[in-house]
Amino acid sequence: MATPTSTTAPVKPPTDAAQEEQTSALQDDGRERAAAKVSVRDLDFFYGRAQALHKISLDVSSQIVMAFIGPSGCGKSTFLRTLNRMNDTIPGTRVEGSVQIDGQDVYAPGTDVVELRRRVGMVFQKSNPFPKSIFDNVAYGLRINKLTSGKSELNDRVEEALTNAALWPEVKDRLKASALSLSGGQQQRLCIARALAVRPEVILMDEPASALDPMATQKIEELIVELKRQFTIIIVTHNMQQAARVSDKTAFFWLGKLVEVNSTERMFTNPNEKLTEDYITGRFG
Amino acid sequence: MELHRLLDRDLDSLRDRVLLLGGETETALQKAMYALVERDTVTAREVLDGDDEIDRLELxxxxxxxxxxxxxxxxARDLRFVISVAKITPILERIADHACNIARVAIDLNDEPQLKPYVDLPRMAERASHMLRAALDAFTSGDGAAARLVIDRDDEIDELYNHIFRDLIEMMVTDPTTTTRAARLLFVTKHIERIGDYVTDICELTVYMTEAAFIKHSN
Structure with missing residues (x-):
């Protein structure tokens, strides 16, 4: 079982120049942190003795798409999973630093993790619908959290979620069919609908389109852009063109460190850090 | 890493071809001016004949x-390089078109008595040619600072243009029989002045490529 600890130590400038600049900018205006939807400071993460994340400080504004990029093993998925404490389920892990959602420390003692994960939903690389009907998949979170007062409201919320996931027109006439009868792309959108049904504020996506064909990928990407009107979306992707297409800001991770955060436009045309440039131009290593 | 090598191969290929196009353009300008100053119609026709190869390279x-x-x-820098090449290529082709226009004037003027020995006009063309070479060197070596220095030299071209323009107008007013020939030379000076502007555009793109800075229209 994880043993997360929350620290309130003052922000120390990291040695890395890029992080130093970023942290300095963050320190310059404390109000910025308060205004951020997701705010992370000095986050360290350990798998046993191995430190996977080093002093990550990052703010994510409301209703934007932020992409995390970096080579395999750089810590981007680990970092994503710290935001709704998904790593708690991994034995021997440890967190230091703070993660705030709307100013509330998610690692504070007494945090309701179930409620946290309702507010910060997650979509995984491989679609994982339950072996139930399409309707029941979307209704699942609403039922177990008792978020609706009756059948009529439940129906409305399921329709709303499927509509928001751009799946309603394709499944409205077969809601009782098995979710497993859907195509891979539809199953992934069903999982997004399931996440949306409980009306989260932040949606974490861990390579949500990596197992899909180009058409299904395009639908997911269009959906992501559409969803940012209502939600804050953080996406991990190995596909840099996907990051360029869907995100407003991009963060580059390397060896467990946050090397650079920048507007996506800047990141892909003129990044600040040579390491970032080497990575996105394929000259890494 | 295989893809990386494929990209590098393409970038090298682009760089080689731009240099080739730049060299052909530079040669066209030098030959056109030689044809004008030395009254050499054969060389002027070579410039016109060589334009097809320049057009082919552009495509x-x-x-x-x-x-x-x-x-x-x-x-990032690879994208900026490709974008810069895509924009510099038609500029070089247009410079070559100006060289062709100078060559055509040379052919026309060679059928008539020389107006006067050319002094400032070859000097102006030589400066434009040097600017072009320096601009291509700066582009090839990815030297934004060198490109900025070339941009500053466009003022010299403009000054010579104004000087020659005044001389030719004065000649036309003083001796109306020179009007046709002087007017043709006015076109030549205008072509060279435009080449100076195009070289400036190449340098601005080199600054963009190397520094990701847009300096066009920034005075």
Whole structure:
């Protein structure tokens, strides 16, 4: 079982120049942190003795798409999973630093993790619908959290979620069919609908389109852009063109460190850090 | 890393072809001016004949730029390089067109008595040619600072243009029989002045490529 600890130590400038600049900018205006939807400071993460994340400080504004990029093993998925404490389920892990959602420390003692994960939903690389009907998949979170007062409201919320996931027109006439009868792309959108049904504020996506064909990928990407009107979306992707297409800001991770955060436009045309440039131009290593 | 090597191969290929196009353009300008000053119609016709190869190179580079973007999806400095090449190529082709226009004037003027020995006009053309070479060197070596220095030299071209313009107008007013020939030389000076502007555009793109800074229209 994880043993997360929350620290309130003052922000120390990291040695890395890029992080130093970023942290300095963050320190310059404390109000910025308060205004951020997701705010992370000095986050360290350990798998046993191995430190996977080093002093990550990052703010994510409301209703934007932020992409995390970096080579395999750089810590981007680990970092994503710290935001709704998904790593708690991994034995021997440890967190230091703070993660705030709307100013509330998610690692504070007494945090309701179930409620946290309702507010910060997650979509995984491989679609994982339950072996139930399409309707029941979307209704699942609403039922177990008792978020609706009756059948009529439940129906409305399921329709709303499927509509928001751009799946309603394709499944409205077969809601009782098995979710497993859907195509891979539809199953992934069903999982997004399931996440949306409980009306989260932040949606974490861990390579949500990596197992899909180009058409299904395009639908997911269009959906992501559409969803940012209502939600804050953080996406991990190995596909840099996907990051360029869907995100407003991009963060580059390397060896467990946050090397650079920048507007996506800047990141892909003129990044600040040579390491970032080497990575996105394929000259890494 | 295989894809990385494929991209580098394309970028090298683009660089080689732009240099080739730049060299052909530079030669066209020098030969056109030689044809004018030395009253050499044969050389002037060589310039016109060589323009097809320049047009062919332009299209080849265009295709290669599109292929590189579509197939290799370059980013950051690679993307800026490809975009710069795509924009510099038509500029070089236009400079070559100006060289052709100078060559045509040379052919026309060679059928008539020389107006007067050319002094400032070859000097102006030589400066434009040097600027072009320096601009291409700066582009090839990715030297934004050198490109900025070349931009500053466009003022010399403009000054010579104004000086020659005044001389030719004065000649036309003083001796109306020179009007046709002087007017043709006015076109030549205008062509060279435009070449100076185009070289400035190449340098601005070199600054963009190396520094990601847009300095066009920034005075």
């Amino acid at each position: 080849e580079i265009d295709r290669l730029c599109v292929d590189t973007i579509a197939l290799r999806q370059p980013a």
